[in-house]
Amino acid sequence: MKSPLFPPNEEIRLKALKHLNILDTSEEERFDRLTRLARQMFATKFALISFIDKNRQWVKSSSGDNWAENIPRDLSFCGHTILNDSPLIVANADKDPRFFDNPYVTGLPNIKFYAGYPLHHANGSVLGTLSLIDDQPRTFDDDDISSLKDIADLAERELMAMQFTTQDQLTGLLNEQGFWVLSQNSLNMCERLNAPATIAYFDVRGLKSINQLYGLKEGDNALIFFAELLRFGFRESDVIARLDCDRFAVLLNNTPISNTQEILKRFKERVERYSSEKRLPYMLNYHVGVSGVELDGDYDYHSLLNLAKSLASQSKN
Numbered sequence: 593m594k595s596p597l598f599p600p601n602e603e604i605r606l607k608a609l610k611h612l613n614i615l616d617t618s619e620e621e622r623f624d625r626l627t628r629l630a631r632q633m634f635a636t637k638f639a640l641i642s643f644i645d646k647n648r649q650w651v652k653s654s655s656g657d658n659w660a661e662n663i664p665r666d667l668s669f670c671g672h673t674i675l676n677d678s679p680l681i682v683a684n685a686d687k688d689p690r691f692f693d694n695p696y697v698t699g700l701p702n703i704k705f706y707a708g709y710p711l712h713h714a715n716g717s718v719l720g721t722l723s724l725i726d727d728q729p730r731t732f733d734d735d736d737i738s739s740l741k742d743i744a745d746l747a748e749r750e751l752m753a754m755q756f757t758t759q760d761q762l763t764g765l766l767n768e769q770g771f772w773v774l775s776q777n778s779l780n781m782c783e784r785l786n787a788p789a790t791i792a793y794f795d796v797r798g799l800k801s802i803n804q805l806y807g808l809k810e811g812d813n814a815l816i817f818f819a820e821l822l823r824f825g826f827r828e829s830d831v832i833a834r835l836d837c838d839r840f841a842v843l844l845n846n847t848p849i850s851n852t853q854e855i856l857k858r859f860k861e862r863v864e865r866y867s868s869e870k871r872l873p874y875m876l877n878y879h880v881g882v883s884g885v886e887l888d889g890d891y892d893y894h895s896l897l898n899l900a901k902s903l904a905s906q907s908k909n
């Protein structure tokens with residue numbers, strides 16, 4: 593068995609995948625309809641839309657019974673597919689030196705045929721694949737590849753829509769792109785008015801455990817709940833966003849950093865009180881880092897956000 597290599601742009605690729613906020617999210621009909629279409633069109637046992645994370649293949653959508661949500665990256669066929677812009681076709685895995693002794697070939701689900709088409713980010717990175725899998729060898733000609741590409745193009749359009757919207761689809765908050773644009777505009781205004789500004793960066797803890805213990809839907813509910821608390825806990829004039837899967841940020845306009853301690857204390861009390869009132873089976877814990885700028889300081893968005901991130905990370909220790 594040959595484990596897949598890492599693409600030369602692996603760091604950029606993983607960063608783009610992370611910022612897409614798609615990993616470990618629940619089912620979505622816009623992707624499910626594409627895997628159903630692909631499976632029906634090609635009459636295969638499985639059709640998948642997957643994304644290749646650092647150490648795993650994570651399946652966003654699957655059509656077919658009992659397909660695993662997570663697969664070790666070093667065992668995945670899709671890990672090979674993302675190394676090129678062209679499709680990967682394995683007509684008979686038993687006769688392919690890369691896969692003949694792969695445990696997914698020699699045991700369940702008994703993969704014999706695989707066809708994978710790469711799915712791209714707007715920056716050109718290959719984030720994942722649309723793939724077909726069957727337990728019988730089969731041929732796959734140029735017309736088949738063209739049809740698979742057509743469905744892959746539809747999946748990429750959905751990814752593109754996610755990349756260029758300024759709203760996080762799960763929580764309704766701004767996403768990273770929207771936060772950057774509005775925050776820098778607000779910072780420019782504060783600089784013109786000689787007004788202070790502060791960024792608070794929240795790193796929510798334990799989301800992976802919530803997903804494992806209670807399911808992805810409950811993990812999504814936890815993030816939605818935290819977003820609602822941010823809306824109630826800060827002013828309408830503040831800029832609030834979900835930046836990554838479990839990371840949020842708030843830009844407090846015309847607020848010196850010295851005033852944030854009391855604001856964050858009240859917010860923490862609200863989180864604890866609401867968690868108890870809703871009888872959640874878990875506690876929404878988080879780390880927070882705060883950075884600020886005042887008169888004659890540097891009103892640069894990236895500098896302030898990076899400092900707040902660093903301080904949140906230091907608070908873990």
